[in-house]
Amino acid sequence: MFKNIKNDLPASIVVFFVALPLCLGIALASGAPLFSGLIAGIIGGIVVGRLSGSNVGVSGPAAGLAAIVLTAIGTLGGYQNFLVAVVLGGVIQILFGVLKAGIIGYYFPSSVIKGMLTGIGIIIILKQIPHFFGYDLEPEGADSFIESSGENTFSAIIHIVDNITLSSMIIGLVGLTIIVLWDKVLYKKGKIFQVIQGPLVAVVLGIIYFNVTKGFDNLSILQKHLVSVPIPEDAASFIGQFSFPNFSAITNIDVWITAFTIALVASLETLLCVEATDKLDPDKNVTPTNRELLAQGTGNIISGLIGGLPITQVIVRSSANIQSGGKTKMSAIIHGFLLLISVILIPRLLNMIPLSVLAAILLVVGFKLAKPSLFKKMYDLGWKQSIPFFVTVIGIIFTDLLTGIGLGLLVGIVVILLKSYQNSHFLHIEDKSNSTHKIKMTLAEEVTFFNKGAILKELDRLPNDTILELDVRKTRYLDNDIIEILDDFAFKAKERNIDIILISERGTVENPPSYIEFFKLRPKIEELKHKI
Template sequence: MTPDKQPWHAHLAADIPASLVVFLVALPLCLGIALASGAPLLSGLFAGFVGGLVVGALSGSPLSVSGPAAGLTVVVAAGIAELGAYPAFILAVVLAGVMQFGFGLLRAGAVAHFVPVAVVHGMLAAIGCILVLKQVPHALGYDLDFEGDESFVGQSGGNTFTDIIAAVQHAELGAFIIFAAALAALLVWQKVGKKMVGSWMPPALVAVIVGAATNELFKLYAPGLHLSESTHLVTIPDLSGLYGILFALPFPDFSRLGDPAVWRVAATIALIASVESLLSVGASDKLDPFHRITPTDRELKAQGAGNIVSGLLGGLPITAVIVRSSANIDAGARTRMSTILHGVLLLLSVLVLAPILNHIPLSALAAVLIVMGLRLASVRVFHEQYQRGKGQFVPFLVTIAAILLTDLLVGVAIGVGVGIFYVIRSNFKSAIVVNHEDHEYLIRFAKDVLVPQQAGAAARLLDHPERRHGADRRHPGPVHRPRHRRRDRRLPAVGQGPQHHGGAASQRHQPQHPLQARGRRMNPARRLLLANKSWAQERRAIDPEFFQRLASGQQPEFLWISCSDSRVPETQLTVTDAGELFVHRNVANLVRADDTNVLCVIQYAIEALKVHHVIVCGHYGCGGVKAAMNGAPPGRLTHWLAPVADVYARNREQLDQLTEDERWAKLVEAQHGRAGPPPGRDRRHPQRLGQRRRLPLPARVGLLAARRPDPAAADAEPQGPADAAVSMGVFEDMLLHACP
């Protein structure tokens, strides 16, 4: 069970420390973004606690954190300048929230699924690089750019790299010592802190405390190193209680509701904030250790509600922000309670904590953000993307470079374009695969192929002298011949007649197996070898490291026991790939206590491979069950099918009242301990636990302990010897139920 399915208080031990870390990261970012946008400082803090409290409560994302985003800084500054007054701008924020909520109702969140995975990983690595590069000046006491700036061109007129050079030239020794002390405290506490006090004191909080304490020691013993200017410290405006907060910011100017400029700014904010939010929650899902998936439509609704509230309070626009989200995940958060609590802390910082928090040096926070950035852009991340091949690695690198040299949205757009190019290129290269063995050729169409001039193209393809010996398709279907007959009668009849659609023939996959296609002249065994070569060639083209990974070992999650019937393809039924299923097949998919083979398979799967689930898949139309019902020929098959025949014999009075087909199906159901397939379900589909019902058929039930017994099943008592077994269903408790 994932943490979000448990009571809200079950993971407070992890969520409270994480919320402190996110709060410390978010606090200067909220202030810096408001300062850079030309908006009141409090507008950033208001947007921060609304993002935590409102969006955190409504969002379906377990770990993403919302608040004011650096990506909207230029939009906010331009919007305020265009509308001429801040009250008109926050009206645009309210309208943008309404639009975002409408996007959610229209299910526009599906747009997020079109971003290639390599681009998402590139965005995360680029954010890590930005954190490191942008925090170096703050670590050296060069605080000209605002905290949270992500653009390549800074407000000081330079760029990211010129700012680093200027920071080295104008470094302040006191700021660097504070940075070094905070960094050392963070790294040491990561090693020993959890052993000493558990997770209640996160390393980032220790680093901030050490940095602030070092600056106070400088004040007492080395005044020349003390950081006293507000540009080097967190700066929160001091308000006179709750009354001051309520009237610190203006209210939206609803008198300009009919102004087209307001709606234009609102639409711009809604579109950019929605895209950035979807990208951020997608990236957060990639970092989530529990691999949870955020419902994107619900996220858009939550972001819309957050912007409505933020605008009404006078705050900046809100988006999901990857920097704060990654800090949340890195700090060990488990549920969205950490996001909500960070919003509470931001609210308290405005109410009562300003005098304390204003002593935190920005160089101490730089230590926290640099370490977080190095984790996002670690060497391991680059190595993993490199192993996935050129088609993944190039978009990954291009996305990083584009984001570093422009900004987040422009960089992601460039990365998506490069990713789409490689997808099209891969599909084009792997559409037709040709392999040969001596003078026999195998032509496989791995994709749907559109031939605009069918007759001429097919004629040219089949006219090649070396290709007259055979042709095939990977996923069988008609390979259309030209209307005219060729004189060369040695050509195989590889398909049916053409299907015309406006002068073009579209090849569609049909449910015919390639080995069963008619008109083949190639030796079947050789065709099988050629098909294997083609498959290997295609897999290497898509994933060059595929076979290397398979050779390094297997870690399947499921043991799959099914019938030997050729019509039960386990990988197609479950949409799995090599290495995901550990498979055992036998006639009638029996699990017998006297069968050493199947018991060894179960033991090896559970004890050596550590599989988590054992699945037994039966199917209607089973030849083994029919043989047992009609009386199998004497020999080993009779002995093997004896348990099925025994069930049939003891319930024959009931079963013989049915037609032969009904009797056959009923016996299959009895074998698998359920009363029939759910409506609309494929009859060969594996049945899920809880969806089956046992038939009222007399049977002795035994338990074969294949693993350490599950505590939940401790009360289960075997009822008789498990001398013969017919498997039943999915056994998540790793106990095999045996029915004679």
């Protein structure tokens, strides 16, 4: 685990700076105590990071669950009652893992997964633009199109013009310049620039800028534009930040409904993130999905027991880890320890970090997820890949993560059905004369009821006085609906003077009296062949 520490340690520092504002922002957006987001980040890094089979995935509180958490806290009568649902949700996730439900993640098309990554990248960019210019009306970590303040994403960006904070914008621009310069130029100049990451330098400069400009009215950064970590006065007040579940609420049916909702949504988001991070991973590691569900379930049980928010694997942290060169799970684990140590030892120093600098780090992460070249690449792959991709991207931007993915998956299914409709058969004109057509129709390997319309259409279009050769030698599955269509057509074919020659592995049959009886015998013939 330590053999790649030279890669994992710098990456963990970047992930730490990405995770810190998101943990706080998601807690704020969820209506939960700020410290609960940090607990989830720490558990997600240390516990889930250790148990997970993913080398590059990073877990923590997820923005996609913020709306569920916010509603549930009110519905269940308080945060401590909600924590019972988090613990039960973790138990249900472990049950999912035991039942091998992790395979679900592999049933999402590649185009939808790429659309998810791109959509999240665009969301990161759009959400961080206001923070970059010092317009910090919304908490970090929001991912819905509609803001809690009543604005939407684009209206918030438009209102930046009237709400620019000069000091935040200056240090944000400096931080962004350093990160890009480090990534594109300095990184290749020497090992020192590979060990010390650009985001770390940008954060350090941000802290220095905050302290140097104190007292300068136009250049100083106000507290509301800085990170806001809870600062305990002593050990007792630190321990007092932890909340514990009220297990007397376990008999409440709403608690169980919330627990199942958390387990389902958190598991789905995790599996989608696993699929996405495996695609981003330059080493092409494959994450065992059932083990991931077990790890996430364990993390949620522990997080819920000590007052933390629900945990999922998160694509923003994971992609930041990959982009920063993380190689093993040590990066995720170290980032968890960094969160823990910094919250205990240096909360006042953390509260000197300008939000605009952290926004600059996230802007770079978002851009790398949503590179313009990817749009052209997906377009060039053709409409079967590009339409689900673009629908997923647009859906995520204007709704939320799961809705966008659901829309992309729905379009992907429609594309599959359409191609199945088109590929159920093909027609080939063998011989054409003035009087008689000889047409060959070869059925595909699998023909289902989805293909009924296409086959009916082609049979109806056959001209009178035609010889139809129906080749089923390659067909391994023929739906009963299709057999009935052929049986019905045989009756009409006599009236239209169409002769049917059926070509099968049993030989050639001209105008079989019953297709239903003929295909009933096929399984027995296949079984006999197998035995021979």
